[in-house]
Amino acid sequence: MTVTFSAEERSDKTVYIHEAMAQGYTRMLKMPxxxxxxxxxxxxxxxxxxxxxxxxxxxxxxxxxxxxKHDQHRNGFEEAAKPLIKWLAENVHPHHTVIVTSTNAELLEGICHSPLKNS
Incomplete structure (x- = not known):
């Protein structure tokens, strides 16, 4: 089947090929x-x-x-956190929080909290 493109169609196809080449496409036919x-x-x-x-x-x-991978990390994090959450619920009151890093865990108790209002 013979294909005939208008000048505009040729131009559009040429631009498309150049965009592909800019993204790493290697042409099969080396002539211009x-x-x-x-x-x-x-x-x-x-x-x-x-x-x-x-x-x-x-x-x-x-x-x-x-x-x-993200879901796997999140699920692993949730499983790791469950025992600590359970311990907090069973051993301290709701005003306690824990900060855990890769080297330590710190138990904190909130005594007073007052949000600042915008002036």
Whole structure:
């Protein structure tokens, strides 16, 4: 099937290919884009589209992996905190708080709290 692009369509496809190249796409045909036949330009544009499609899928997979890792950390944190929360509930009153760092834990008691009002 013969493909015929208008000058505007050729320009749009060329711009799209250049955008893909700026993102790391390597062209299959090394001759300048303006010398490609319409069929060659269609094929090169299709490969550039596939490049963007695969990059999008890779970005989505990376985001899903990061979310899974975050969820795992959050779940681990919640499991680690439960015994301390239980201890607080059973041993001190609700005005106590705990600050935990990687090297110590500090039990604090709130005696007085007065929020400051904006003047």
């Amino acid at each position: 884009l303006h010398l490609l036949s319409d069929e060659q330009l269609r094929d090169e544009h299709g490969r550039a589209w596939q490049f963007f499609d695969m990059a999008g899928k890779a970005a989505k997979a990376k985001a899903e992996a990061e979310k899974a």
